[in-house]
Amino acid sequence: MSIRRSTRFAAASCTALALGALSACTVGPDYRGAPPVAADAMKASSFVRAPATGVAATAPAASAWWRELGDTQLDALVDAALAHNPDVHVAQARLREARAQLMGQRANEMPKVSADAAAVRTRSPDLSALSSGNSGSGSGNSGGGSGRGPLQLYTAGLDASWEIDLFGGTRRSIEAASDEADARDADLADTQVSLAAEVAQAYIDLRDEQQRLVLARKSADLQQQMLSLTQQRRAHGTAADVDVERLAGQVQTTRAALVPLDEQIDESLDRLAVLTGRAPGALDAELAVAGPLPTLPALVSIGDPAALLRQRPDIRAAERRLASSNAQIGEHVADYFPKVSLLGDLGYTAANPGHLLRKNNFSWLGVPYLQWNILDFGRVAADVRSAKASRDEASAHYEHTVLAALQDANSALSRYGHQREHVVRLEQVDDSAERASTLMRQRYAAGVATAIDLLDTERTQFSAQQDVIAGRAQLLEDFVQLQKSLGLGWQLQRS
Numbered sequence: 001m002s003i004r005r006s007t008r009f010a011a012a013s014c015t016a017l018a019l020g021a022l023s024a025c026t027v028g029p030d031y032r033g034a035p036p037v038a039a040d041a042m043k044a045s046s047f048v049r050a051p052a053t054g055v056a057a058t059a060p061a062a063s064a065w066w067r068e069l070g071d072t073q074l075d076a077l078v079d080a081a082l083a084h085n086p087d088v089h090v091a092q093a094r095l096r097e098a099r100a101q102l103m104g105q106r107a108n109e110m111p112k113v114s115a116d117a118a119a120v121r122t123r124s125p126d127l128s129a130l131s132s133g134n135s136g137s138g139s140g141n142s143g144g145g146s147g148r149g150p151l152q153l154y155t156a157g158l159d160a161s162w163e164i165d166l167f168g169g170t171r172r173s174i175e176a177a178s179d180e181a182d183a184r185d186a187d188l189a190d191t192q193v194s195l196a197a198e199v200a201q202a203y204i205d206l207r208d209e210q211q212r213l214v215l216a217r218k219s220a221d222l223q224q225q226m227l228s229l230t231q232q233r234r235a236h237g238t239a240a241d242v243d244v245e246r247l248a249g250q251v252q253t254t255r256a257a258l259v260p261l262d263e264q265i266d267e268s269l270d271r272l273a274v275l276t277g278r279a280p281g282a283l284d285a286e287l288a289v290a291g292p293l294p295t296l297p298a299l300v301s302i303g304d305p306a307a308l309l310r311q312r313p314d315i316r317a318a319e320r321r322l323a324s325s326n327a328q329i330g331e332h333v334a335d336y337f338p339k340v341s342l343l344g345d346l347g348y349t350a351a352n353p354g355h356l357l358r359k360n361n362f363s364w365l366g367v368p369y370l371q372w373n374i375l376d377f378g379r380v381a382a383d384v385r386s387a388k389a390s391r392d393e394a395s396a397h398y399e400h401t402v403l404a405a406l407q408d409a410n411s412a413l414s415r416y417g418h419q420r421e422h423v424v425r426l427e428q429v430d431d432s433a434e435r436a437s438t439l440m441r442q443r444y445a446a447g448v449a450t451a452i453d454l455l456d457t458e459r460t461q462f463s464a465q466q467d468v469i470a471g472r473a474q475l476l477e478d479f480v481q482l483q484k485s486l487g488l489g490w491q492l493q494r495s
Contacts (some may be wrong), residue, residue: 026168027337028330032362034319035395037402042305049410050302051417061312063491065483066200069294069476073287074203077276082192083197083492084277087320091188098181105177110169111162111342118354120153128385154356162460164342169334172327179324186320189490191314196489199275200480206268210290212466213261213427219462220254226458227251230451232462243451251454254462259268293472296479300416302486308409309402312487318401322394329391333385338372406486412485416478426464426471433457433464 041048043119046057066078082088165171227247233239269287270280309315345365350356373380443449483489 015258026171026330027333028172029326031323031326033320037399038406041406042307046304047410047413049414051413054420055302057302057304059303059307060486060488063489065488066196068297074200074294077272078196078199080276081195083147085195085275086277087191087195091191095184095188098184102177102181105174109165111160113158113160116160119151119154123150152351154353155347156356157345160344162342164340166340167334168335169331172330175323176327176331179320179327182323183317183320186313186317190317193313193484193487193489194492197480198485201477202268202271202275204476206265206287206472207286207291207293208469209261209264209268211293211469213258214259215465215469216257216413217256217318220251222248223251223254223458236302239451247451260339294476305406308405308486312405313490315401315405318398320383321399325391325394329384329387331388332380335380338370339362341369343367343369412482416482418477419478423471423475426468430464430468433461437461
């Protein structure tokens, strides 16, 4: 290798190393993680409002908590909703959009290369004939002038341009886009958490309404039997007219309660159909038969406050958007500095297409291009200040999200624990009312109790049974809200 070529190689190597060193510079603040929020609460081994019984501090599974309720129809409904609900499709589309934008930002690091080719055919006028004017009109040029023949030109080549990311503006753009894609992924998970809880609540409402409708019909039938018995006793002179009328009024009151229950059942069926991506009425045949309420697990895993940060998708989304807004500061800070681009062109030009690729028809052009907005009257500074304000806003939003999540989880735990105790009391009341009703029916049949006494006892038992059904349904809904508050129910997404 000659000294001249060695010198060129060394210069090129030094230039490449210098550009590499410069490109390693990334301006703007590096992301150090989200700020600590409620540090003492997050270090605690348990939630403040966790009940003493019925829960465990073990970490719960992130998905499919509804399967713990042992209801195959509920499982199928939630699975259908997660697959077909339009809100999930919207969140999935937004995630794909964010990932495509990330792909586009990564492509900005690479050179841009384009190919072009052209075939030109033209004819120029005879300049000598134009300069002679009309003086040569009688000179005997009978050939009609001596204009030049057509000119042909063929070209083919490659154009390339590459903006060197000296100060990391492009890398910050990629970082911001990547964080936003992660946030969209968390948004999708949050949609799944909310949807699973909404389906479970609608299903519990349906079974609650169906159970109370069955009870109301059974109570109405029993009251009708009592009315018939009282009418027979009146016919024999052992019952008064007022007893008959009071029992008749109670029968009508109980039957009147059936109408709003039927209406509520229709609404719950339609709500479930729409949640699963189907038209109202599509689930009537499948769910029309009254079924029991789902069964609560004996022990519910709730984890600890630190696990809440990892589980709740809305917290993850807020943290990722904080990271994205932090990266956008560096993206704008890079505009303070010059931008260097390399422009190049390789091509062939010939008058004959058969000679196009000959060596002597080859041409090249290489241009380093520097651009620097030295005086912009504060435009870049305004963009940087705006980006910092957006970062501060994202930080405050993250703090609010964490605090709201802690409140949500503790409130849900408190409601669940108190409702468990409430249901136990309601069941005790129901047992007592059932025993009293049995004894009163025996006394009434023996003629030692009045219809008023029997009517009051039956009304009390019916109310106690309704309260137990409603209490158990509310406990199930509190369980669902607890799972939602813990951020459970999202599914892992494939890239």
